[in-house]
Amino acid sequence: MRTxxxxxTLIAMIRIEIDGQAVDVERDxxxxxxxxxxxxxxxxxxxxxxxxxxxxxxxxxxxxxxxGRSQLTASCSYPIREEIQVLxxxxxVIHARRVLMELLLAQCPESKDIxxxxxxxxVENTRFRTRGEGSNCILCGLCVRVCRDVIGVSAISFxxxxxxxxxxxxxxxxSEVCIACRACAHVCPTGAIQAEDISGNRMLSFWQTSxxxxxxxxxxRPFAPGAEVQHLTRGRDDLRESLGICPQCRRTETGGRxxxxxxxxxxxxxxxxxxx
Amino acid sequence: xxSEELQGIIDxxxxxxxxxxxxxxxxxxxxxxxxxxxxRQVSDALHVPLSQVYSVASFYNAFSLKPRGRHHICVCLGxxxxxxxxxxxxxxxxxQLGIRAGDTTEDMNFTLESVNCxxxxxxxxxxxxxxxxxxxxxxxxVSPLLKTLGTSHEENQNDS
Ligand code: SF4
Ligand code: FES
Ligand code: FES
Numbered sequence: 001m002r003t004x005x006x007x008x009t010l011i012a013m014i015r016i017e018i019d020g021q022a023v024d025v026e027r028d029x030x031x032x033x034x035x036x037x038x039x040x041x042x043x044x045x046x047x048x049x050x051x052x053x054x055x056x057x058x059x060x061x062x063x064x065x066x067x068g069r070s071q072l073t074a075s076c077s078y079p080i081r082e083e084i085q086v087l088x089x090x091x092x093v094i095h096a097r098r099v100l101m102e103l104l105l106a107q108c109p110e111s112k113d114i115x116x117x118x119x120x121x122x123v124e125n126t127r128f129r130t131r132g133e134g135s136n137c138i139l140c141g142l143c144v145r146v147c148r149d150v151i152g153v154s155a156i157s158f159x160x161x162x163x164x165x166x167x168x169x170x171x172x173x174x175s176e177v178c179i180a181c182r183a184c185a186h187v188c189p190t191g192a193i194q195a196e197d198i199s200g201n202r203m204l205s206f207w208q209t210s211x212x213x214x215x216x217x218x219x220x221r222p223f224a225p226g227a228e229v230q231h232l233t234r235g236r237d238d239l240r241e242s243l244g245i246c247p248q249c250r251r252t253e254t255g256g257r258x259x260x261x262x263x264x265x266x267x268x269x270x271x272x273x274x275x276x
Numbered sequence: 277x278x279s280e281e282l283q284g285i286i287d288x289x290x291x292x293x294x295x296x297x298x299x300x301x302x303x304x305x306x307x308x309x310x311x312x313x314x315x316r317q318v319s320d321a322l323h324v325p326l327s328q329v330y331s332v333a334s335f336y337n338a339f340s341l342k343p344r345g346r347h348h349i350c351v352c353l354g355x356x357x358x359x360x361x362x363x364x365x366x367x368x369x370x371x372q373l374g375i376r377a378g379d380t381t382e383d384m385n386f387t388l389e390s391v392n393c394x395x396x397x398x399x400x401x402x403x404x405x406x407x408x409x410x411x412x413x414x415x416x417x418v419s420p421l422l423k424t425l426g427t428s429h430e431e432n433q434n435d436s
């Protein structure tokens with residue numbers, strides 16, 4: 001292995017090649033990260049920078065040539081540890097990705113996001129039997145991981161096994177712990193989870209759960225689930241005031257404070273020097 | 277099950293890594309299924325989110341979220357058993373018990389389930405009834421098997 005030592009940082013860099021372009025990366029950088037450094041686009045569905053790789057969708061498959069041998073692998077979880085050559089667009093990769101895409105298309109033919117990605121990969125139809133009515137979930141697990149590892153609530157999980165596997169709340173009942181922060185809806189790659197604010201409540205119908213929205217302490221408009229505000233301000237009295245008002249009012253208030261500050265600074269300057 | 281009894285099981289494994297599965301196994305052994313209030317208690321006591329407990333409880337075939345009957349019959353539908361006629365054995369079971377695989381008879385006497393390979397392929401078709409293995413099963417052997425299970429149950433009842 002050729003290792004380049006960068007004196008200032010003393011970090012061992014590994015030189016790899018992606019689609020013919022060389023790049024030096026730190027050990028354990030994933031292929032997906034390295035490719036993004038080069039602005040090489042690799043499709044990815046179950047990957048999100050906020051959580052650890054999980055490699056469920058395999059759509060990020062690339063061809064890795066290591067010591068003269070080639071293999072197909074998921075780029076989002078492949079840690080770079082030695083000199084390798086990566087092909088993100090070889091015939092093998094394209095073929096594998098298209099088959100995967102057909103499978104995903106069969107699983108949720110109604111998801112616009114999935115159909116758009118399929119179209120991008122040149123897949124319009126699927127040879128596999130499509131799942132009828134049902135959710136658009138592809139079981140990527142992003143919602144479960146974000147809720148557990150980033151939000152720290154663990155309101156949802158995978159349930160059952162095999163072809164019955166689903167993401168659900170415990171006992172398939174409205175969640176008792178969900179704070180309706182909608183982080184799950186935000187990361188879901190297929191739009192299976194939707195959050196709606198209606199008449200003072202935030203509804204997450206996918207989880208059969210709703211939470212009351214709290215009124216802004218300043219303008220009185222309902223703006224965020226009380227449960228979420230409470231969760232964010234747990235043990236943080238310093239945040240309670242600023243998170244109790246809606247983003248709009250917060251902006252107005254910050255603007256006002258800034259204005260007061262500049263005018264007082266100006267008047268001080270006039271006092272000291274006679275001119276502003 | 278009383279919550280104190282469950283607390284006893286929990287205390288027994290307290291502090292152990294992977295205590296969750298051991299606790300659920302014992303709970304399943306005592307109750308024949310995993311009742312919701314018990315799962316909630318386990319979640320609280322072990323500080324494992326309820327979603328995680330439910331995930332594990334619904335994953336393994338050894339656990340059941342619905343009450344199981346006094347007798348538990350498992351018909352193997354794995355590849356080896358399948359090609360040797362397991363579907364016919366299952367069909368006959370369903371016919372005689374009047375339930376579908378996955379269900380329990382109304383009198384709570386029998387629960388019928390199917391699995392995919394119990395690791396005794398050479399004996400296939402295999403039926404596991406109350407932990408006992410019956411190999412080379414045929415549709416004709418279903419009725420005698422059910423009868424033995426039935427009588428052993430009656431004996432148990434007379435004993436007690
Ligand atoms: S609901 Fe969305 S985020 Fe959750 S597992 Fe399914 S596809 Fe992934
Ligand atoms: S993004 Fe790599 S497997 Fe899903
Ligand atoms: S297939 Fe039935 S025991 Fe293996």
